[in-house]
Amino acid sequence: MYGVSSVQFAHQWFKVQPEFTERKIRVSGKYDDGRALAREFMDHHGLYGELQQIRKTENGFALRLVRPARIDEIEYSAATGEAKIRSGNPPAMGVLVRIHHITGHWRQTGLMNFWGLVLGVVSTALIVLGATGIYLWFKRKGRAPRRQAVEEHRSVPAAGAVRFARVP
Numbered sequence: 001m002y003g004v005s006s007v008q009f010a011h012q013w014f015k016v017q018p019e020f021t022e023r024k025i026r027v028s029g030k031y032d033d034g035r036a037l038a039r040e041f042m043d044h045h046g047l048y049g050e051l052q053q054i055r056k057t058e059n060g061f062a063l064r065l066v067r068p069a070r071i072d073e074i075e076y077s078a079a080t081g082e083a084k085i086r087s088g089n090p091p092a093m094g095v096l097v098r099i100h101h102i103t104g105h106w107r108q109t110g111l112m113n114f115w116g117l118v119l120g121v122v123s124t125a126l127i128v129l130g131a132t133g134i135y136l137w138f139k140r141k142g143r144a145p146r147r148q149a150v151e152e153h154r155s156v157p158a159a160g161a162v163r164f165a166r167v168p
Contacts, residue, residue, distance in 0.1 A: 008097055016097050018071055018088030027076065027083050034061040037076055037083075041065065047072050047085070068098040068112070 008016065025045060031037040034054035041047040042065075049065035049072065060078040064071065073086040090098065099115065 008093055016090060016094035018090040018094060020073075020086040020088040022084060022086050024082055024084050027081055030078055030081070031061070031076065034063050037061055037074075038063055038065065041072075041074060041083075041085075047074075066098075067109070069095050 007013070027037070027040060028044075029040070031040065034056070035051065037060075038051045038054070047065050049067040049070065052064045052066050054061060054063045057075070059080075060076040062073070062075045064073050066072075069089060071088045071090070073088075074083055075086075076083045
C-alpha cells in the first residue's frame with residue numbers, strides 16, 4: 001500500500017483529486033474566529049475531520065475539514081450568515097495518498113491514531129532489523145564465513161552483488 005502511493009507521488013499516473021459537490025447552508029450566529037465556526041459545523045451540521053487552512057477572507061472565513069476519504073471546503077460569509085460547502089470524496093488512489101501522509105501526529109480519530117502508531121512501530125522495527133543485520137555481518141570474522149554466507153543465500157540479489165564486489 002505504501003509502495004503504491006509512493007509510485008503515485010513519483011509518476012502521478014492515477015487521478016487523486018476528488019469530484020466536489022456544493023451546497024449552501026445558513027449558519028446561526030456570527031463568528032469572528034475560524035475555529036469557532038469549524039466547531040459549529042462539527043457540532044450542528046455533521047461535518048468532522050482535521051481542521052486545516054483557516055484563512056480570513058473579505059466577507060468571513062475559508063477553512064477545510066479533512067479526513068482520508070473526504071474533504072470539506074467551507075467558505076463562510078459573515079454578512080449573509082451563509083456558508084458554501086464543497087464536499088468531495090477522493091478515489092481509492094487519493095485515499096491511499098492521504099493515508100501515506102498519516103504518521104507521527106495525533107489525529108482526531110482513533111483509527112488514524114492507530115495507523116500512525118502501527119507505522120511508527122514498523123518503521124522502528126525495520127531500522128532495528130537492518131542495524132542488527134549489519135552488526136552481525138561484520139561480527140563474523142574472516143573472508144570464508146562471508147563467502148559461505150553469500151553462497152548459502154544466492155537467491156538474494158543483494159548477496160549476489162556482494163559476492164561480485166568481493167567483499168574482504
